[in-house]
Amino acid sequence: MADSGNNGTPLLDELEKGPWPSFVTQIKEAAEKKASSAALLRLLERSYNEKIGHWKHGGIVGVMGYGGGVIGRYNDLPEDFPEIAHFHTIRVNMPSGWFYTSDALNTICDIWDRHGSGLTNMHGSTGDIILLGCKSDDLEPTFEELTANDFDLGGSGSDMRTPSGCVGPARCEWACYDTLNLTNDLTQEFQDELHRPAFPYKFKIKCAGCPNDCVASVARADLSVIGTWRDEIRIDQAEVKAAEKAGLDIVKDVCYNCPTKCIEWDGSELKIDDSNCVKCMHCINTMPKALRPGTDTGATILLGSKAPIVEGALLSSVMVPFMKLEPPYQELKDLIERIWDFWGENGKNRERCGELMQRIGLGNFLEEIELDPIPQMVSHPRDNPYVFYEDYYEEGDEDEEEEDE
Amino acid sequence: MADSGNNGTPLLDELEKGPWPSFVTQIKEAAEKKASSAALLRLLERSYNEKIGHWKHGGIVGVMGYGGGVIGRYNDLPEDFPEIAHFHTIRVNMPSGWFYTSDALNTICDIWDRHGSGLTNMHGSTGDIILLGCKSDDLEPTFEELTANDFDLGGSGSDMRTPSGCVGPARCEWACYDTLNLTNDLTQEFQDELHRPAFPYKFKIKCAGCPNDCVASVARADLSVIGTWRDEIRIDQAEVKAAEKAGLDIVKDVCYNCPTKCIEWDGSELKIDDSNCVKCMHCINTMPKALRPGTDTGATILLGSKAPIVEGALLSSVMVPFMKLEPPYQELKDLIERIWDFWGENGKNRERCGELMQRIGLGNFLEEIELDPIPQMVSHPRDNPYVFYEDYYEEGDEDEEEEDE
Amino acid sequence: MATERKTDIGPPNYEKFLPPVIKDNYGKWQYHEILKPGVMVHVGESGDKLFTVRAASPRLLSTDTIRKFADLAKKYCDGYLRFTSRNNVEFLLTDDSKIDALIADLKEMGHPVGGIGNAISNIVHTQGWVHCHSAATDASGVVKAVMDDLTGHFESRDVPGKLRIALACCLNMCGAVHCSDIAILGIHRRPPKTDHASLNKLCEIPNVIASCPTAAIRPATVDGNPSIEIDDDLCMFCANCFTVCPSLPMADPLNDGVSIWVGGKVSNARTEPTFSKLAIPFIPNNPPRWPEVVEAVRNLVDVWANNARKYERMGEFIERIGWPRFFEMTGIEFQKEHIDDFKHAGLTYKRSAQLRH
Amino acid sequence: MATERKTDIGPPNYEKFLPPVIKDNYGKWQYHEILKPGVMVHVGESGDKLFTVRAASPRLLSTDTIRKFADLAKKYCDGYLRFTSRNNVEFLLTDDSKIDALIADLKEMGHPVGGIGNAISNIVHTQGWVHCHSAATDASGVVKAVMDDLTGHFESRDVPGKLRIALACCLNMCGAVHCSDIAILGIHRRPPKTDHASLNKLCEIPNVIASCPTAAIRPATVDGNPSIEIDDDLCMFCANCFTVCPSLPMADPLNDGVSIWVGGKVSNARTEPTFSKLAIPFIPNNPPRWPEVVEAVRNLVDVWANNARKYERMGEFIERIGWPRFFEMTGIEFQKEHIDDFKHAGLTYKRSAQLRH
């Protein structure tokens, strides 16, 4: 580890070996063209040597009129690395489903080569196009060129974050509603909430077309929209037989794994007790040619997932077991607004929606957002006797029972 | 409801109707002989009329030299019911397994007819013979006669409570250790702890001979001793076939219900993968003639169950997955003493052992009672990242790794 | 004299009370068979047989009745008998020809025989108005009324599996109802009424304040007396304050009653031990026979008995069909009260899309 | 001018970027088939076919590489492509005769094709030392080293089911590692070092105190400055205080590193979504290639791949064999750290006698 530092990047070079494509190669490519990326490479080598990062808390930077979309970043060795003294991230709202044309991608590259580091993340964890590293002065020009080309920023800070959705009906036979359209519609509907942080904390939306949840919505979105159906699974018995012939052990690999054991195979007919099917997708996943979700489709709406900081990680929990989802999605939008209204007024600073729900209790929360409590919302009723009964009779109440004589 | 009160017990009389034996009849029987029981009957009728109890917190009463075994009770209408102005309960330690001879029962009845209300509970929830209701002056004479006849008091207050055990080897083919002997042995060993409250709170012990847990030890005992085995289930294949012939659907009713699906029936041979068997008893329960627990038997030792007041109900949790249990049970007694020592010093007032364990954390608790942490003690490892790592390196520590150059 | 006073002798040794057939076969039983309702035989490796006849008991027994049991044991069992962990009486016979006569005598006495195998056994219960200061309902009366209605299931083996009912008259849960197939739990629903005059004399105010898990109790001066005040909104009626301070009575005829819980178990058979869950938040006390409680329990028993699979306990049955269906089938209305809001509440929210529609 | 400035236009409409075959069959796909590693076909009710070729990406991409992807899409897919929720690139073809040439070009470029079906796909990950102030480890470097070792499972379909790996460089968990089959999580293990000189200037002390979930932070005056002090014993290194106050840096080369978690999932398939559980409490940072982490992940993958049943995710596999066996099979030592001691800890204690012996 002798000649690290400015004379080379021997540690990072190790990461250009091996079959998996290397991010180091990417940084080097950008470094060819951009001094900032070259500086990043050296800074990173230093981190590898010292086993510590060299970035500081971001200050407030952004584009005019927006409160979100830019993550300010400054390094803690600005004298050694002046080229990346500031090195902010721009979050650009991706098209729903992460679909692009070559031209669109090239346009973004052109803009970013003009103004930034030439480095990106395709994509960030929330789904945005991440333009990784530019100076404060470049923010506004980048933004201008992006909007000129139909792109706009994503969210950051205490705002609605960039909604995302799975590939859905564009390329998946299981999509139970139009994930791309809903994602896009909500993003457009709530532009103000996306760009101008006014919430207690971030609010993420993810739209998965079916319970396979290919966007991890149940774990990573405050609002999780998970497609499902309420009629019968469509069965093509001939294809079931074909699947068996092709080597699938239907009893062991399919029926046996059904969570409610509501599917049976006797060697000639596949029977599903749909009233007990919990739409887990497993049987359909294993026999895509033979089985399909029903046709009366919609989605389960869940609320509240987040990472562990600081009250512990949460998965989203059921708000509406089944909702039809057709444009203009009014029922869903109304629900979202009611949730935001209540959270906006009652959420503490940096309190996610799911945390508020837990703090005040699901029962109270439901009252506030005007949903009736139903058993689908719980995995089981309470097992402790500490019930806050809300009313009690006072002596002399009219519904008081007669005392003797 | 006209003539209730002293002239009769019309409400309670309603409870003499119906096929189930009536406690009212019992009280009436005692009332024939005892003024106190007659008063109890009237007091109870009054409670039925008013829908409220008439007992007060007990004061401290007891027998000389003991701190436990008597529950003081006074009614709140002593002028109307002077016969039961005090009406204390004496808890008498039952013989292990609740076995009696007619003579022993008659002896108890004789004593109680001489000194008390003539009313009992056979038995209290903890297992004691409950002598229900006597005056303060009668406590000592009753005690004297009881001990003269080999009986002694049970626990109450912050002491070890009367241990209990299932019928076990006396009449059950599944007993994996001698529940009666252990119950008796522990009771005798810890007489001081039983009679003289010196703990932060109560401590209950229940001994079940096998995982069927016929004394509900996992839910109702601070220390739950649940018999189990670690070798193979003994199978009599002929009897398996006989069971099927007799109408048992072995696949559906037995194999299908096995929690780890480690038992298989192909119509001619029953196969158990004992390494995956969690000793749930179900297959044995359903075919008592065909299957028996193994012969390398012992018990799982669990700690901490209790009712909900006030931190929430607990079930006991695993301390020792498998312990051989042969007289003099030294390993178990040593463990109990270590637990008591730590709890005695660190338990808050009215803090049960299981609550202390939760408050300081199982990991710390194990260290204190000198048990190694093993995965059998948890249903799964932690899912949150909030680990209290205990040591960290300081700069210059000898095991510090070399910095470059 | 103190030295001669007998203390710390412990209970009589159980061995004294074991019949010869048990001594001979102790730890060497091979299997058992249920011969008919309430009657089973245990067969030893030796071939010896021990017949058990189990009879119902109200648990609250007069000495007269105990003597009658003792007499029956003398008559039929050489004077050997036992009680069970659910307070039934078991007669231990070696001669099966005596069984029917014993049963006849028991029935004559008013004690049904049964409770063995897939049946409903006796209700574990507590003191209630008979002897406890803490009770929100009576124990024995409710139990009697409910069992009158269920005696048929005690005397037969016509249900899918075991069904354990328990009752506790207050949240202290001496009946350990927290793990029962059906639990009947006495509950208060009104915050304690403070007796300001006596409080400072009878209780230590800091202790009282500390006893409240929800911090509903604050110090206050009332009519010149140091006392406490209670924030009604924070009270969930646990009565822990009353346990440490008699000046805070909870009992209240207008608001006391019972709640009903389902699906708990303690055995390890098939599924792990689990707590009971709230089914019916509140039924007012209606002595002497609590008809609404009897009806509610009967309904739960019927839904289970008619729909559960063989060996399926109440909780296993509900898990299989799902809670929404349980509420549908029983006609119980799901309410806010059913939703947990205690310490681990969040873990009971439905956090998946696995739903029946 | 402000009125003319374009804002709030949102992202370009996705429809602009859909190839004709998708527009024609939108919402009318009938089934799909995996043709070979990294290649699948979706067949429409119309009979139309859409072929997808999925290629690996390091996610951190230079504009050069993006342009190369765009070129390939032009060459083979009429200029249509997409990225996946796990950051792979998908080329959308209608002409299956072009598949092999595309794959050849991709390999040439250094991008393995695979990740579809029962395979190990890309690792969801985060910024690390490349761009974040909060990182306890690097992200891209660990991912590269681990994936180098697992590329074989990306390029084939030789594992029992899907296996999702994620990495987050600190407890904020931007990689949402909390529900992954295998999660690599950067952790600090030393309480923040307080910069007493700047703290009162940069941070609001009450906010800092309030940020600590374990109440480890107390106000204090140090060298005349209003500041805070931290009770080391109460600190569990969550870094929430650092998030609200830069004067409390957590990063520490001697003590930072990664922990490894297993058995989480998010799909509803078979079992409900569930969190990952702690497997290995700590592995020190060992750049550039974190060999101990690579080895640990490989070991977990091997144990699963060799022993899981078909379709069984990591967590489902472990639940079936039991955690004790998992620790045995992986050779990981079970330690105090594995035992939960956070809010719901008590619910993770083993509260039954259902044990393998």
Ligand code: SRM
């Ligand atoms: C860029 C991104 C990681 C990535 O490499 O992809 C990211 C990066 C940061 N996240 Fe994140 N988060 C990113 C997705 C996530 C996700 C995953 C997701 O959205 O699906 C999570 C977990 C889900 C969730 O929201 O809970 C996530 C949970 C957090 C948290 C913890 C929030 C919580 O309530 O638990 C923080 C801390 C905070 O907000 O103060 C955080 C904070 C941050 C900050 C802003 C650090 C900070 O405190 O200033 C990071 C900026 C890094 C940088 O230098 O750019 N980030 N963050 C992701 C956003 C890209 C995008 O817009 O597409």
Ligand code: SRM
């Ligand atoms: C007599 C008995 C009920 C019965 O009818 O069988 C009983 C009666 C009382 N119990 Fe109990 N408990 C009885 C078994 C139980 C059980 C069940 C068990 O032991 O299997 C429990 C639940 C398990 C447990 O220990 O957690 C139980 C949990 C309580 C509690 C709550 C303790 C807790 O930590 O949650 C209290 C409240 C207290 O200790 O202050 C309590 C308090 C009481 C008191 C002493 C009321 C009081 O606060 O003064 C009751 C006296 C009633 C009386 O008038 O005699 N009793 N108590 C049982 C004892 C008989 C015996 O010795 O055999």
Ligand code: SRM
């Ligand atoms: C006599 C008694 C033990 C004692 O020392 O007093 C006893 C005795 C037997 N039990 Fe039990 N159990 C007794 C209370 C219990 C309890 C405790 C309780 O109810 O509070 C349980 C736990 C209940 C629970 O899980 O909530 C219990 C769970 C079992 C089980 C598991 C049933 C299940 O499927 O969950 C079996 C196995 C079976 O019945 O197939 C069992 C089986 C048996 C057998 C067959 C064991 C044997 O081979 O002798 C005994 C007679 C069967 C019967 O009653 O059906 N015993 N048994 C108790 C009788 C109580 C009564 O009067 O009804």
Ligand code: SRM
């Ligand atoms: C392309 C993508 C959606 C997108 O909009 O980008 C996608 C696409 C498909 N998923 Fe997915 N899934 C995608 C991320 C996910 C995720 C999210 C994640 O990994 O973060 C999940 C949840 C994972 C989890 O539970 O932790 C996911 C869980 C599934 C499952 C359920 C697997 C299971 O047994 O648990 C299936 C069904 C199956 O594979 O049989 C599925 C099936 C599919 C199918 C077969 C759907 C279809 O009919 O087209 C698609 C291709 C199969 C494949 O990759 O094996 N997809 N899929 C994502 C590809 C990611 C990648 O590059 O590897």
Ligand code: SF4
């Ligand atoms: S979530 Fe469902 S609909 Fe969406 S891509 Fe995955 S499998 Fe298809």
Ligand code: SF4
């Ligand atoms: S979708 Fe899931 S629950 Fe429904 S039948 Fe198929 S495997 Fe069973």
Ligand code: SF4
């Ligand atoms: S716990 Fe087991 S050993 Fe004891 S009586 Fe019940 S079944 Fe028999």
Ligand code: SF4
């Ligand atoms: S005892 Fe239980 S776990 Fe073991 S084989 Fe029998 S049913 Fe399965």
Ligand code: SF4
């Ligand atoms: S449950 Fe409550 S009221 Fe009933 S005996 Fe126990 S302490 Fe008394």
Ligand code: SF4
């Ligand atoms: S009853 Fe319980 S919650 Fe209510 S004031 Fe008393 S201690 Fe507090």
Ligand code: SF4
């Ligand atoms: S996980 Fe932590 S270190 Fe990594 S990007 Fe997110 S906030 Fe930064």
Ligand code: SF4
């Ligand atoms: S790192 Fe977390 S636990 Fe430690 S002092 Fe900071 S906020 Fe508190």
